Amino acid sequence: MLSRTADHLFWMARYTERAENTARMLDVNIQTQLLPQSAEAAEQGWRAVLGISELQPAFDEKYGLVSRKDVIDFMLRDPDNGSSIIACLTQARENARAVRGTLTTEVWETQNTTWLEMNVLLKDKVLQRDPSEFFEWVKHRSHLSRGVTIGTMLKDEAFYFIRLGTFLERADNTARLLDVKFHGDDHTLLGAADRDFYHWAAVLRSVSAFETYRKAYRDVITPERVAELLILRGDMPRSLIACMNEVVNNLAEVRNDISAETERFAGRLHADLKFNSMDDILRHGLHDYLTEFLEHVYELGNRVSRDFLLPLAA
Numbered sequence: 001m002l003s004r005t006a007d008h009l010f011w012m013a014r015y016t017e018r019a020e021n022t023a024r025m026l027d028v029n030i031q032t033q034l035l036p037q038s039a040e041a042a043e044q045g046w047r048a049v050l051g052i053s054e055l056q057p058a059f060d061e062k063y064g065l066v067s068r069k070d071v072i073d074f075m076l077r078d079p080d081n082g083s084s085i086i087a088c089l090t091q092a093r094e095n096a097r098a099v100r101g102t103l104t105t106e107v108w109e110t111q112n113t114t115w116l117e118m119n120v121l122l123k124d125k126v127l128q129r130d131p132s133e134f135f136e137w138v139k140h141r142s143h144l145s146r147g148v149t150i151g152t153m154l155k156d157e158a159f160y161f162i163r164l165g166t167f168l169e170r171a172d173n174t175a176r177l178l179d180v181k182f183h184g185d186d187h188t189l190l191g192a193a194d195r196d197f198y199h200w201a202a203v204l205r206s207v208s209a210f211e212t213y214r215k216a217y218r219d220v221i222t223p224e225r226v227a228e229l230l231i232l233r234g235d236m237p238r239s240l241i242a243c244m245n246e247v248v249n250n251l252a253e254v255r256n257d258i259s260a261e262t263e264r265f266a267g268r269l270h271a272d273l274k275f276n277s278m279d280d281i282l283r284h285g286l287h288d289y290l291t292e293f294l295e296h297v298y299e300l301g302n303r304v305s306r307d308f309l310l311p312l313a314a
Helices: 003-032 039-052 056-062 068-077 085-098 105-123 131-152 157-183 192-206 210-217 223-231 240-254 260-274 278-284 286-308
Strands: none
Touching: 003 039, 003 068, 003 085, 003 131, 003 157, 003 192, 003 286, 039 056, 039 068, 039 157, 056 068, 068 085, 068 131, 085 105, 085 131, 105 131, 131 157, 157 192, 157 223, 157 240, 157 286, 192 210, 192 223, 210 223, 223 240, 223 278, 240 260, 240 286, 260 286, 278 286
């Protein structure tokens, strides 16, 4: 497969997944803000959302003070934010259009319809009426895109590059969410017990894992078990190890003459998750562990670009 084609497919998937992840974070934070809390705690919550995506400096430069309205606007449709939901869905559609002949009609029409409907929703002022309605729509369109891809695409290199982009992006986002929530949250909501429940329930809901947690543990929600579910449980679709399972498998399907070292790099990262324990990770320090994981995922993305895709811009 031509590197240009692989590049478009890879980034189509990453942008689609990124839009969904951003919608999840914003929607959960809106729900969390409904709980009794101080103005300072509310501001810290929105700063955490910006911090997950490393957008705090760009936001501060443009807006200065943090407010619910400005953070939502910045992360949803600000033209100066290349990681906004609107920018991601637009880029996903443009990448799909560039390789339209490689995709099935259903996959292309799903991407194109998402972009068309997005513009209609924005003109309809759905954001002012109910931002959560728009975020649910973004999640639904992302689910639909993945489902149509799995259900209609030939299992060839095009399919594997799409899946590779999806799970690299998802691994990055899950690690960022965990790191910010465990390392940076010191605000208080209600009493301590209520705070813990609502706080970690919100984290779980942001990755569609609240019901999964209840089914897996059948007990009270604790930070350690949330971390275990989202890092080491291979049966949790958005966990780090589940993402790396997919990354390793899809890399093996597209390997070429120069990708052996990249496969080994991904394999070591996967093995570290597979043979680790939550106790060892906590002894090492969860923040340090997640920071190191994010650095490795970033390096892995660079290696994939070097071996298979177009060179990254300097």
